[in-house]
Amino acid sequence: MTLPFTHVDWAAVAPLEVLAATGLLVLLFDLIWRPFAPRGISLSVALLGTILTAVLVAQQYGTNVAAFNGGYVVGNFSVLFGEVVLLGTLGALALMGRGGSDRESAGTIALLLWSACGALLLAAAATTMTIFLGIELLSLALYCLCGLADRKSAREAALKYLLLSSTASAVLLFGMALLFGASGSVSLAALATPAMATNPLFWMGSGFFLVGIAFKLSLVPFHAWAPDVYEGAPLPIAAFMTVVTKAATIAIFARFAYAALPAGASQMLLLPIWVVAGISMIVGNVGMLAQHDLKRLLGYSGIAQVGYILAALAGTTRLGLRYAFFYLVVYAVMNLGAFAVAAVLSSGDAEEGTQLQSYRGLGARRPLLAAAMTFFLLALAGLPPTAGFLGKILILAAAAGSGYLWLAALLLVGTAISLYAYAKIILAMYRPDHRVHGAETLRGAPLPWVSLALCLVATVALTFYPLLPSGLLPLVK
């Protein structure tokens, strides 16, 4: 019997293997350690494994391999999005020091790593089969993780996520089936032929596919699940979902938009997505105004930020993809930074740091922490000297350059609204009449502080040394 795949194929997925094996290793330690592995051990193994994976992924930069008959395409695109996924995973792991029971910690960490495997697979997936495999791997672990916290809203979140995400998967799968019917191939590249532009199956299939993607990206009108799920999910899981799920889904969307559409049909087919992205900027930012929970607020913020990222892709220009990637990185660091602040403020399952109430008077009690939070909030709003500012101007330039002025205009309106929501938290932290007396006894675990500091440095550094990778295309070999 001969194996259908050569060692080249297996070498291409080496990072995935390492990441998955790390998850197994964490579980194995938990099994042999009596009574169960301490959280520190599991976390260290997971962090080391993730960093090793990141190194392996980075080594693939500059190579171009289409493994598994074109199902898994390694290239600069997959490397860069893979690194964002791993960045998000590291950021989420750093917040796992508290909350949940110690007994469950190893299992949680293993599930998180496997979920990251799915996201990593998506960054390189180039056929509808691998895309579906990646999405299910990413989501299945998250269904469990969402329900881990010991509160009612967690169970609600898990169920809601399960039902809605499965519905989205079904729609996506239906779209994929139709696309297969149209082209007779699961490969995305096979769709980019002129004949497809007149094939009704292709149009229907693409439509369903994009609806599924919009669901996963929580774009309006498919956004309602996101804030609810983030609110219920444990803090690190919410951080993971806001960054990793978004990065992976944007990777698929970008690949589909850039590589799988016939030249004539692309702009018309994608127009609804740009419209939806524009509406998301407004709805997400307006939705933030009434929130009292940081996770919900960041959930709505994420809806709007995805809108910004998609605005950079509008017109599917080469430069636009670079800016979308840049803003994705920026969004990842500032978002993880804000979550890290919340983690420092939380003592455990209660997650006090997610209640906006607990930010009252923070400026007087914990000046450094309040300054960091202010910084991340201003970054999310797009004020200088943060990379959020530079990211916004690059997106504006991309949207204006490709003729989508109305998207640029919506971005400006959305940003102006968002400042109010972010500044409301700043106001609560610094306004003298919001001062709460009493000493702060909480001592932070070191990991969230490290994550916070790194995010802070990255947010400033990216302004002055913008990371704009040039070799993202081609996406499909």
Add this chain to the structure above:
Amino acid sequence: MLLALVLLPIVAGSVMLLLRGEDRRLYRGIGVVVALATLVLAFAARSEDWSAPWLRAPFVANFHLGIGALAFWLIVLLALCTACAVLAVDSARPRALVGQLLLLEGTMLGLFISRDLLLFALFYDLMLVPVFFVLLERGEHPRDAWRYIIYNFAGGLLLLFATAAFGVLHGTTDVIGSAGNAISGTWAPWIFWGFAIAFLVKTPAFPLHTWMPNTYASLPPPVAAVVGAVQSKAGLYGFFVIAMTLMPQEIARYSTALIVLGTISLLYGAVAALVQSDAKRVVAYSSLSHLGLIVIAIATQQPLALAGAALYIVAHGLFTAALFIGLGYVEEREETRSLARLRGIGASNPRLAGALTIAGLAMLGLPGLAGFVGELVIITGIVQSGNIAVAIVAVISVVLASAYVLRLFQGIVNGPVAHDLPVRRDLTWREGIAIAPLLLALLYLGVNPHAVLASGSVAIPRAPQSSSAGVTMP
């Protein structure tokens, strides 16, 4: 050295915000030293040019710093105002206030020495943050902070969009202070109005001014002095170095609209100043009126009017800062700013009354002080450009200015001593030194305006004459 000029106050201010303790003398001392050091650095780095690459796509942008002719005077004004404002700080919690003042100075210095539009936009947004925090922590009401930040951030976003569009269209944003970068075409009007609206919000001009009276009234006097004197000039400076040089056709085409807005600001500000009961609001509305005059001068594109505008920008900064600091002293002593309650300061505090009088006379345009020269040259320029009706309105506003300034001083300085208000001692040495340099500068520029006048006209390239400018005076 240019880089040090920007970074010195920003670093000093940030460090100060992170420190602990509230030693008033120490922080005031450091603040004054830093502000004076920036003044020295500005003179030393006057002819320097520094650049480092930033972006290569979608347009070229550099960290390009350099000091233009008008920018130089604004920097001198800024450093002077900051030094005086820091010296005038008399809060129980001075550390954060001095720190924010230095941050404000650093960000505005960055704005004035930016030679790149993107860098300009960065500092334009950045300079909002220190003021926002001062309003949050020390403002009279949170809504003042809201109004300030939302209005100005919205303006900043338009600026950002105009910058991005300009960059995409022109290929580079490294254009401030260098010739040959004018743009034209179908996009130019949009870009022009993006910049213009942002600048009109910042200046402010009618109808985008509604954030301004609240902000000025709510800010602590030293910060109000710097914001009212210098931050309001960021928009006008933008008109000079961006709108006029990069979009000369557009500014000529829309000059009527700008003149109308400027004229409404001029009259509306003067009339509103006449009926305010809060002393700080009188100064705030007078600022609307005076800056409206500068907007008109810019819109006419008449070289004489522009030279006058450059001088009046500096003069207005000097007397506004002096007045806010002086009114701050009054408020500290009498614990009210209400014109209905204040009277008779002159009897108990003659030095304070004298300082206020000099600043006020400069504001109403008394010959011999800087305000007069600026107004005279601007109005002459407006007449030369053929807008006789506008010139007449401007003269009327000067009369109104006399009315509201004298009303302010009748109210505060003259009259019998108010027995229901506390009587405190006159200006101390420190307080006197904090206001004296501004008054001396007003006097100096009043008798020797050529220093600034000349630099203003040199910095201004000739724009294509609009067809309406037909009349020339002998």
